[in-house]
Amino acid sequence: MKRNILVAVAWPYASADIHVGNITGSYLPADIYARFHRLQGNEVLMVSGSDSHGTPITVRADEESSTPEEVYQKYHQRFLDLFQKIGLCYDLFTSTHTQNHFRVSQTMFSALKEKGYLYTETQKQWYSSSQERFLPDRYVEGTCYICGYESARGDQCDQCGKLLEANGLINPRSKMDGSTPELRDTEHFYLDLGALQPQIVEFLKEREDYWRPNVVRQSLGQILAEDLHGRAITRDLKWGVPVPVGGWEEKRLYVWFEAVIGYLSAAIEWAELTGDPERWKEWWYNPDSRAYYFIGKDNIPFHAVIWPAELAGVGNTFGALFDEDDQHSLVLPYDVPANEFLNLEGKKISGSRNWVVDGLDFLTRYDPDPLRYYLTANMPETRDADWEWEEFVTRNNNELVATWGNLVNRVLSFAHNQWEGKIPDPGELRPEDQNILEVLQEGFEKVGDLYDRVKLRVALTETMRLAGEVNKYLDEKAPWFEIKEDKDAAGKSIFTAIRAIDSLKILLAPVLPFTCEQLHRTLGYDKPLFGEQYTDSVEDNLGTHEVLRYRQGDVCCEWQPSVLAAGSPFHKPQPLFQKLDPEVAEEEYNRLG
RNA sequence: GGCGAGGUAGCUCAGUGGUAGAGCAGGGGACUCAUAAGCCCUUGGUCGUGGGUUCAAUUCCCUCCCUCGCCA
Numbered sequence: 001m002k003r004n005i006l007v008a009v010a011w012p013y014a015s016a017d018i019h020v021g022n023i024t025g026s027y028l029p030a031d032i033y034a035r036f037h038r039l040q041g042n043e044v045l046m047v048s049g050s051d052s053h054g055t056p057i058t059v060r061a062d063e064e065s066s067t068p069e070e071v072y073q074k075y076h077q078r079f080l081d082l083f084q085k086i087g088l089c090y091d092l093f094t095s096t097h098t099q100n101h102f103r104v105s106q107t108m109f110s111a112l113k114e115k116g117y118l119y120t121e122t123q124k125q126w127y128s129s130s131q132e133r134f135l136p137d138r139y140v141e142g143t144c145y146i147c148g149y150e151s152a153r154g155d156q157c158d159q160c161g162k163l164l165e166a167n168g169l170i171n172p173r174s175k176m177d178g179s180t181p182e183l184r185d186t187e188h189f190y191l192d193l194g195a196l197q198p199q200i201v202e203f204l205k206e207r208e209d210y211w212r213p214n215v216v217r218q219s220l221g222q223i224l225a226e227d228l229h230g231r232a233i234t235r236d237l238k239w240g241v242p243v244p245v246g247g248w249e250e251k252r253l254y255v256w257f258e259a260v261i262g263y264l265s266a267a268i269e270w271a272e273l274t275g276d277p278e279r280w281k282e283w284w285y286n287p288d289s290r291a292y293y294f295i296g297k298d299n300i301p302f303h304a305v306i307w308p309a310e311l312a313g314v315g316n317t318f319g320a321l322f323d324e325d326d327q328h329s330l331v332l333p334y335d336v337p338a339n340e341f342l343n344l345e346g347k348k349i350s351g352s353r354n355w356v357v358d359g360l361d362f363l364t365r366y367d368p369d370p371l372r373y374y375l376t377a378n379m380p381e382t383r384d385a386d387w388e389w390e391e392f393v394t395r396n397n398n399e400l401v402a403t404w405g406n407l408v409n410r411v412l413s414f415a416h417n418q419w420e421g422k423i424p425d426p427g428e429l430r431p432e433d434q435n436i437l438e439v440l441q442e443g444f445e446k447v448g449d450l451y452d453r454v455k456l457r458v459a460l461t462e463t464m465r466l467a468g469e470v471n472k473y474l475d476e477k478a479p480w481f482e483i484k485e486d487k488d489a490a491g492k493s494i495f496t497a498i499r500a501i502d503s504l505k506i507l508l509a510p511v512l513p514f515t516c517e518q519l520h521r522t523l524g525y526d527k528p529l530f531g532e533q534y535t536d537s538v539e540d541n542l543g544t545h546e547v548l549r550y551r552q553g554d555v556c557c558e559w560q561p562s563v564l565a566a567g568s569p570f571h572k573p574q575p576l577f578q579k580l581d582p583e584v585a586e587e588e589y590n591r592l593g
Numbered sequence: 594g595g596c597g598a599g600g601u602a603g604c605u606c607a608g609u610g611g612u613a614g615a616g617c618a619g620g621g622g623a624c625u626c627a628u629a630a631g632c633c634c635u636u637g638g639u640c641g642u643g644g645g646u647u648c649a650a651u652u653c654c655c656u657c658c659c660u661c662g663c664c665a
């Protein structure tokens with residue numbers, strides 16, 4: 001039975017480049033998951049975009065004497081470039097700065113308001129009269145009222161480590177221009193999480209048995225211990241989504257409230273772009289569809305608590321306001337398989353201290369599949385992991401080149417030389433041949449189950465173990481001896497080995513799409529394994545935004561063992577992977593810091 | 594302070610109520626189809642500490658210690 005799978009991927013904040021930690025945290029696992037389900041024949045919709053609003057972008061714009069729009073566009077373009085190069089097959093990677101997203105976000109806001117889950121409250125906040133704007137807490141500095149440290153930030157003191165009430169800072173000054181801010185009243189809308197708490201607790205408890213413990217227990221434990229309270233969802237800002245209420249023209253929706261709505265708005269935009277504007281409902285209004293949210297652990301509260309609260313809160317009111325469908329509620333997250341963090345050589349990744357492996361920079365020297373492989377083999381699914389250049393080189397050489405790449409190369413070279421580029425006809429297979437093919441067949445179930453449960457790291461380990469089994473089989477049969485005595489016997493071995501390789505190709509394809517596609521062509525297939533990525537320009541009343549799209553097209557192969565036929569032609573193999581000089585590890589390490 | 598995750602062979606990690614596994618690294622061997630890759634054999638661990646439940650715990654419960662994260 002075909003299933004609708006929504007692969008919802010974290011929205012990168014458009015004010016910094018993406019590094020390997022970001023990639024393995026959410027983007028890569030999402031892509032692997034989407035590719036797996038595409039091979040399964042399920043209806044996959046993978047969406048995300050650039051988180052384009054918020055104060056840091058306006059601050060960056062001020063620093064660079066440009067506009068928030070220019071800042072977000074710059075990084076957005078770089079995201080599109082990177083995602084194509086590492087093969088992230090988004091059905092739509094868009095932006096929050098679109099007319100469509102504005103409309104969807106404002107509808108969510110209005111629906112929550114109509115349901116009574118919003119209220120307003122007035123608070124005091126630092127206001128810079130020189131800049132004529134309210135300052136976010138972290139842009140105010142002053143003397144800590146606890147320890148007396150003179151350069152405490154508005155939200156936290158770096159000396160005593162205490163979190164501060166910004167209003168209490170002594171001698172406050174703006175980090176922007178050093179001027180002295182004053183406290184002013186400002187009114188904001190709040191999301192009444194307290195009122196939504198029972199629904200959230202029920203939502204989490206229903207999923208407690210299959211969610212990752214660090215995601216669900218943390219959230220649930222915290223709520224049960226301390227209860228939820230309202231959170232402001234508007235800001236005094238000019239850049240962002242306007243608040244759809246009269247008299248609120250000077251304020252915007254707070255990014256944390258609005259960005260998560262992107263999962264819904266991107267699906268709606270995708271449907272519009274494909275010319276089938278109702279199609280997003282197959283994922284969002286269909287109670288049998290499953291929504292998976294791939295995020296880093298820093299985003300857990302927003303996806304395990306706040307976004308579900310927004311969705312549960314609107315109920316069927318979103319549809320009623322948006323497209324006059326009051327029969328359906330929006331689908332709640334099925335799973336939030338958040339990853340932990342990736343450290344780098346034992347230390348926290350830090351862009352500003354150059355302790356980072358940047359995605360685009362990496363790809364100027366290495367191929368995407370070795371990156372995807374290493375990040376998957378080492379994915380921080382249950383706890384923080386560590387990127388070590390030495391391990392990257394070792395795994396590349398020992399596992400990709402030696403175990404898998406060499407298996408492909410030794411079999412196909414031998415076969416191509418001895419059978420003139422055609423797959424030998426094996427006649428009747430021997431028990432040992434059938435045995436290894438059965439091992440592979442069972443692999444499809446086992447590995448498939450692991451992928452499905454988002455245990456990508458183990459799925460890959462198990463697949464590589466199977467590659468090892470095929471190497472073993474080959475050494476036992478030793479077709480290079482068989483051929484001297486009995487070419488038919490060698491033909492059986494080689495036929496079996498090629499089928500095994502062709503099957504392994506499918507098992508590995510979610511993780512290694514580029515090299516599996518190459519192998520796929522070498523084996524003589526006409527149609528590709530996957531569709532193609534492409535960019536597109538979309539115009540609306542906010543301007544133009546580039547998007548990344550995916551065209552599934554006419555593909556072949558499903559999540560099934562190989563049925564490659566005897567006699568079919570194939571090409572002489574080219575190495576799938578480059579062996580790396582061990583010195584590379586040291587060179588790369590020396591680039592850091 | 595509250596909530597949570599993790600502490601298993603030199604390294605990276607699996608795993609289970611019945612006295613521990615993989616890969617890499619280390620040691621030895623036979624072979625040559627292959628990017629000197631692959632294959633076979635092998636050396637490594639009182640499964641953080643102290644208790645408890647049990648016929649039996651690394652696996653369940655509690656204390657404590659260490660690491661990391663989240664919240665106020």
